[in-house]
Structures are given as C-alpha cells and as structure tokens.
Amino acid sequence: MPNAAFVPRLLPLLIAASLLPASGRADEAPVALMTIVVEGTPPVIAPVDAGDTAGGMARDAADMLTRVPGVAVVRNGAQTGIVQVRGLYNERVRVRVDGMTITPACPNHMDPPLHYAGLEALDALEVIAGAAPVRLGGDSLAGSVEAKSRPPRFAADAAWQPQARVELGYASGNGGRQAALEMGAANDALSLRYLGGYQDAGNYESARGEVADTGYTSQRHALAAAYRHGSGVWDLEAGTHRADDVGTPTLPMDMVQDDADRIRLAFRGDTPLGSLDAQVYRHEIEHLMDNFSLRPVAGMRMQAPSTSDDTGFNLALANPAGSGTLKLGLEIHANDLDVYQQNLSAGGLRQDTFRDATRDRYGVYGEWEGSIAPQLRMNAGLRGEWVSMDSGDIVSFFGPAAAAAAAFNAQDHARDDTHLDGTVALSYALQRGLSLEGALTRNTRSPSILERYLWTAQSASAGQADGRSYLGNLNLDPEVAHGVNLGIKLKQPDLRAQAGVFWQDVGDFIQGQPIAMLDINGLPVLQYRNVNARLWGGEASLSKRVGAFELGAWVSLTRGENTDNGDNLYRIAPLRGGVSADYRMESWHVGGEWLVSARKEDVAAYNGEPETPGYGVLNLRAGVAPTKNLKLSAGIDNVFDKLYYDPLAGVNRVAGGSVPVGGIMPAMGRSLYVKMDWTY
Numbered sequence: 192m193p194n195a196a197f198v199p200r201l202l203p204l205l206i207a208a209s210l211l212p213a214s215g216r217a218d219e220a221p222v223a224l225m226t227i228v229v230e231g232t233p234p235v236i237a238p239v240d241a242g243d244t245a246g247g248m249a250r251d252a253a254d255m256l257t258r259v260p261g262v263a264v265v266r267n268g269a270q271t272g273i274v275q276v277r278g279l280y281n282e283r284v285r286v287r288v289d290g291m292t293i294t295p296a297c298p299n300h301m302d303p304p305l306h307y308a309g310l311e312a313l314d315a316l317e318v319i320a321g322a323a324p325v326r327l328g329g330d331s332l333a334g335s336v337e338a339k340s341r342p343p344r345f346a347a348d349a350a351w352q353p354q355a356r357v358e359l360g361y362a363s364g365n366g367g368r369q370a371a372l373e374m375g376a377a378n379d380a381l382s383l384r385y386l387g388g389y390q391d392a393g394n395y396e397s398a399r400g401e402v403a404d405t406g407y408t409s410q411r412h413a414l415a416a417a418y419r420h421g422s423g424v425w426d427l428e429a430g431t432h433r434a435d436d437v438g439t440p441t442l443p444m445d446m447v448q449d450d451a452d453r454i455r456l457a458f459r460g461d462t463p464l465g466s467l468d469a470q471v472y473r474h475e476i477e478h479l480m481d482n483f484s485l486r487p488v489a490g491m492r493m494q495a496p497s498t499s500d501d502t503g504f505n506l507a508l509a510n511p512a513g514s515g516t517l518k519l520g521l522e523i524h525a526n527d528l529d530v531y532q533q534n535l536s537a538g539g540l541r542q543d544t545f546r547d548a549t550r551d552r553y554g555v556y557g558e559w560e561g562s563i564a565p566q567l568r569m570n571a572g573l574r575g576e577w578v579s580m581d582s583g584d585i586v587s588f589f590g591p592a593a594a595a596a597a598a599f600n601a602q603d604h605a606r607d608d609t610h611l612d613g614t615v616a617l618s619y620a621l622q623r624g625l626s627l628e629g630a631l632t633r634n635t636r637s638p639s640i641l642e643r644y645l646w647t648a649q650s651a652s653a654g655q656a657d658g659r660s661y662l663g664n665l666n667l668d669p670e671v672a673h674g675v676n677l678g679i680k681l682k683q684p685d686l687r688a689q690a691g692v693f694w695q696d697v698g699d700f701i702q703g704q705p706i707a708m709l710d711i712n713g714l715p716v717l718q719y720r721n722v723n724a725r726l727w728g729g730e731a732s733l734s735k736r737v738g739a740f741e742l743g744a745w746v747s748l749t750r751g752e753n754t755d756n757g758d759n760l761y762r763i764a765p766l767r768g769g770v771s772a773d774y775r776m777e778s779w780h781v782g783g784e785w786l787v788s789a790r791k792e793d794v795a796a797y798n799g800e801p802e803t804p805g806y807g808v809l810n811l812r813a814g815v816a817p818t819k820n821l822k823l824s825a826g827i828d829n830v831f832d833k834l835y836y837d838p839l840a841g842v843n844r845v846a847g848g849s850v851p852v853g854g855i856m857p858a859m860g861r862s863l864y865v866k867m868d869w870t871y
C-alpha cells in the first residue's frame with residue numbers, strides 16, 4: 192500500500208516564496224529532493240525526526256540545507272558550513288541554535304553557528320529564505336534559520352517510562368562514521384535525558400584522488416531536564432561540544448581544537464500576561480587553529496587561540512488582538528571575543544587580533560498577524576535594535592605592527608548603532624489552495640567585531656577564503672537593506688508548486704575594498720568599506736504525487752552586484768536545481784535525484800574569484816523499516832564518480848595532495864553509505 196503519509200514531508204518547497212512566515216523544515220533534506228515542510232500561514236510545523244532520513248550522511252547541520260530553494264552553503268571544511276540565503280551569508284543571516292545566537296570564535300568562521308547544532312539532537316532545521324517576520328530577524332539582512340533539538344517527550348501518567356534511541360552511520364567516500372545515542376526516562380511531569388553524538392572521518396576521495404586536510408572528529412554530550420506543570424514546560428539543558436582536527440583546506444589554518452560548553456533554561460506556557468516563550472542562555476567557545484598540525488608548513492609555525500562567549504535572554508509574549516495575534520518580544524545578546532596569534536617559530540611571540548572586544552545587542556519588537564479581509568492575511572511588525580560595541584587596546588603585537596597598534600589604541604573604540612526594521616507581508620487567497628503573496632522588508636545589520644576592529648591587515652575575513660588580507664574600519668556604518676518579495680503558491684492534495692522573486696537593495700553594504708597597502712603576497716589589502724549592493728533572483732519548486740511515486744523539481748537563481756562599480760558580489764551560488772523521483776511503499780522506498788548547477792561565470796573581480804564549470808550529479812537511495820522502531824537506509828552519492836566542483840567550495844591552500852595549491856576544491860567522488868536508526 193502506498194504510504195498515506197504523503198503530506199507535508201513530500202511537498203515541501205518553497206521557502207523561497209515564503210513571504211509570510213511560512214517556515215520550512217530541512218531536517219530531512221538528504222532523503223528526498225524536497226524535504227521542507229511549508230505550511231502557509233500561520234506556520235504549522237509538526238516535528239519530524241532529523242535522523243529519520245533514508246539517505247545521505249550529513250557532515251554537519253548545514254549539509255541538510257543544500258537542496259532548499261534560495262539557500263546554499265559556503266564551505267571551507269567538512270564541519271564549517273556557512274548558510275547562504277538569497278546570496279547573503281555569515282552575519283547577514285540570522286541563525287539560531289535552540290534559540291541561542293552563537294558568535295563564531297574563529298575570525299575565519301571555521302565554527303559558524305550551525306557547527307554547534309549537533310546532528311544527534313537535531314529535530315528540525317527551520318528555514319525562511321524570503322522575508323522573515325521581525326521576531327526572527329534582528330541585526331541581519333536575510334531570512335532565518337533555526338536549528339531545534341528534539342523536544343522532551345512526556346509520558347501519559349506518573350509511571351516512569353524509559354526512552355532510548357540509537358543511530359549509526361557509515362559513508363565510504365571519507366570513511367565517515369557517526370553515532371548518536373539518546374537515553375532517558377520520563378513521566379507525565381518530568382523528562383530526564385542524555386544525548387550524545389560522535390562523528391569521525393578521514394580525508395575524502397574525489398574522482399581524482401584523496402583530498403588532503405578534509406577529515407574531522409567531533410563529539411557532543413548533553414543532559415536535558417524538562418518539567419511540565421499545567422500548560423507550562425520548563426527546559427534545562429547543558430552540553431559540551433568537542434571538535435578535533437577539522438581540516439579547512441581553503442583557509443590558511445585548520446581547526447585543531449574547538450571546545451564549547453553551553454547551558455540554557457527556557458520556559459514556554461500560558462501566564463496571566465499571555466502565552467510566554469522565554470529563554471536565558473550562556474555559550475562559551477575555546478577555539479584553536481594552526482598551520483602545521485594537519486598540513487605541511489612552509490614558513491613560520493603559527494597558531495591562533497580564541498574565545499567567544501555569548502550570553503542571551505529572549506522573551507516573547509503572544510496575545511489575541513483583533514482578528515489575529517499580537518506578539519511582543521525582547522531579545523538581549525552579549526558577545527565577548529578574544530583572539531590572538533602566536534608565532535611558534537619565534538619563541539611564541541604573540542600578537543592580539545581582538546582583545547576584550549564586546550558586541551551587545553538589545554532588540555524589541557511588536558508583530559501582528561491575522562486576517563484583515565475575507566481572503567487576505569497580513570503579518571506586520573516593527574523592530575528596534577540597539578547595538579553597542581567596544582574593544583580593548585592592543586597590548587601585544589609583532590614588531591612591524593607597532594605603528595598600527597599605536598594608531599588603533601589612540602582612537603576611541605566604542606560604537607553605538609540604532610536600527611529600525613520592519614516587515615509587511617500579505618497573502619491573498621485567489622481560491623482554495625492558491626494564493627498570491629507579497630512582502631516589503633527593511634533590515635539593518637551593524638558591522639561585526641572583525642569588520643570594525645581588525646586593526647592590522649590579516650587573512651581574517653569571516654571565511655571568505657579568497658587568500659587576501661583584510662583590514663577593519665572604525666568608521667563603518669550599519670548596512671540597511673530594503674527588499675521586495677513576490678510569490679505564488681499552489682497547494683492541492685497531490686500537487687504543490689511555488690514560485691517567488693525578490694529584489695533587495697543594500698545601502699552601505701560592507702565589503703573589502705583595495706587600498707594603497709600591499710600584503711605579504713604583494714596584493715592590495717582589502718579594507719572593509721561601505722559600498723552599495725543589490726541582490727535579486729527567484730526560486731521555483733514543484734512536488735507531485737502519482738500513485739506511489741513522488742516527483743519533485745526545484746530551481747534557484749540569485750545574482751548580486753556591487754552597484755558602485757558593477758562588480759559581482761563574491762561567492763554567490765549560480766543557477767542551480769534538481770529533479771527527484773521516489774517510489775514509496777509502507778515499509779520501504781527507493782529513489783534518486785539529479786542535482787545540477789550552471790557554470791559559475793558571475794564571479795567577483797575584486798578578490799579574484801575563480802569560475803567553476805557546470806555539472807550534473809546523480810544520487811540513488813533506498814530504505815526499509817522492518818519494524819516500527821527500526822529504519823535502515825543506504826544509498827550511493829555521485830553514482831558515476833563524476834569530477835565536479837561545488838561553486839562555493841573555494842580554492843585549496845594545502846600543499847602535497849592531489850589538488851594543487853590554488854586549484855578549486857573538487858567534490859566528493861562516489862560514496863556508499865548505510866544508516867541505522869532505532870528508537871525505543
């Protein structure tokens with residue numbers, strides 16, 4: 192019998208045109224081509240198990256986003272996926288992990304926020320690639336990505352019930368092994384759990400040979416307790432994350448060790464003031480990178496330790512108002528960042544990169560969503576944000592940097608910015624299942640610590656990986672983006688289709704600009720400056736069920752331009768898409784997908800971005816569920832062992848491997864994988 196659960200998991204799509212806060216789930220992305228559940232307005236998101244995948248072995252949470260229309264992943268290493276939404280990435284996209292805003296400790300973003308979203312606990316990866324409601328924005332320009340861990344499961348009565356879950360996986364392409372374990376017990380009021388995860392892989396094989404410096408090891412442990420009382424649920428979770436020897440071959444160093452600890456306390460429930468959602472958290476990272484542990488070193492042996500501490504508080508209160516719901520919220524986020532470099536070939540000589548740098552944010556918002564006419568729904572919100580930044584003086588520096596350090600220290604480093612953002616989104620139902628959508632947005636982002644306080648030219652660029660040296664700028668203004676989004680959405684029992692287009696104008700876009708100073712390679716240093724930029728594009732997707740067949744197709748196009756000089760913006764994915772077909776029965780399924788990318792020709796001249804050829808790659812998958820609690824899956828990625836290049840994977844900087852220094856990173860060759868998922 193065909194699987195009756197065709198519904199949302201099949202038809203996903205179009206986060207692209209999700210003008211209203213329709214959310215998408217990418218948690219099952221490796222399974223089918225389209226695995227995002229989009230449920231119109233208001234968002235309805237049924238938790239789906241992220242481990243419930245019939246194929247693919249994700250290396251990090253960002254891996255699950257590569258098939259989401261409008262979303263791409265910028266990658267400098269196996270566990271360093273940086274989310275790109277409609278051409279914007281890094282701090283320009285608001286990414287939260289269990290409600291936490293995590294600031295990478297690495298000045299090259301080897302540890303972007305999703306690095307800390309453990310696969311063993313991941314329940315949903317909710318993506319909005321279009322206009323986001325203001326409650327999910329703040330100090331960012333595009334979309335929203337929220338990684339959510341599996342919520343506690345309470346039992347029906349006071350008797351304690353054991354809970355367990357085991358996941359195991361292996362992929363041949365990099366000898367990748369992963370395991371996840373969840374154990375605990377719950378009754379109707381209390382839930383106590385341990386969650387653990389382990390991942391390990393060697394260098395991967397491309398179609399042309401082993402690619403050096405691409406392995407990784409990481410482990411995570413967490414204890415989670417939840418208490419239910421009436422309509423309210425208290426959640427207390429504490430965890431650790433340890434990553435070791437994670438190669439980042441497109442950057443000058445590798446992530447040798449990255450340790451993070453976190454604790455968070457959350458409450459969700461009804462109160463006399465309304466429906467309350469509140470959380471307080473602390474997330475601490477210790478990061479170490481060097482240029483000699485995982486790769487041959489030609490010159491000086493260098494290392495760079497860093498720490499990043501995030502403390503945050505979020506509060507949201509929802510109440511009925513008129514024909515809809517009014518949400519009022521407060522968000523506080525404080526980051527402390529310290530980074531220094533050490534020259535181990537010169538007796539451990541030390542230079543501060545950032546010393547006692549702080550970046551604090553205070554946001555307040557009000558958002559209303561509801562019907563304003565029989566067929567017309569609206570989401571309208573305003574958000575104010577205050578960003579306060581400062582940096583300590585530079586104390587340690589290498590000899591040649593003495594003058595730059597003195598010049599930096601002579602200036603006042605404190606900077607404050609005020610933002611006023613807004614979103615107005617409308618959805619008009621033409622007929623049942625068919626709607627037109629439109630949204631206007633204004634978003635503001637203040638400069639990062641790197642962009643403001645990088646006082647001496649360094650190869651630190653939030654992971655641009657262009658081999659260039661960057662310099663900060665104390666005189667930067669915040670970026671302000673104005674966007675227009677239009678879309679159409681069709682939702683029928685066996686067919687879903689969506690299409691959307693967008694246009695976003697970014698005033699004071701922050702980009703490195705060549706200045707009259709040469710770096711050690713003889714190239715002009717790029718100093719962060721305010722320019723003007725424009726991004727536009729669109730996405731379309733289709734998902735259709737014919738008998739037991741599920742058919743899908745999607746396409747994404749994004750273009751970005753520096754409108755001051757006409758140059759393309761750097762590292763934006765070219766035209767891409769895919770088609771998929773799966774045959775699904777009650778207890779088994781088989782299927783495949785063909786992913787395609789156009790040649791990347793719209794490259795950025797200012798930092799010498801290389802072009803990449805177009806490609807098509809075939810993946811096959813199958814799965815069987817012999818019992819209700821057991822799922823087995825297997826597949827072959829890149830069936831024809833094709834040599835191809837991910838347009839966002841960067842250029843190799845590690846000598847001695849099959850890829851020359853300066854060569855574009857090839858993608859993984861043919862890889863067989865098997866996975867098991869058992870739940871009790």
Ligand SMILES: [Cu+2]
Pocket residue numbers: 297298299300301445446478479480
């Ligand atoms: Cu790093």
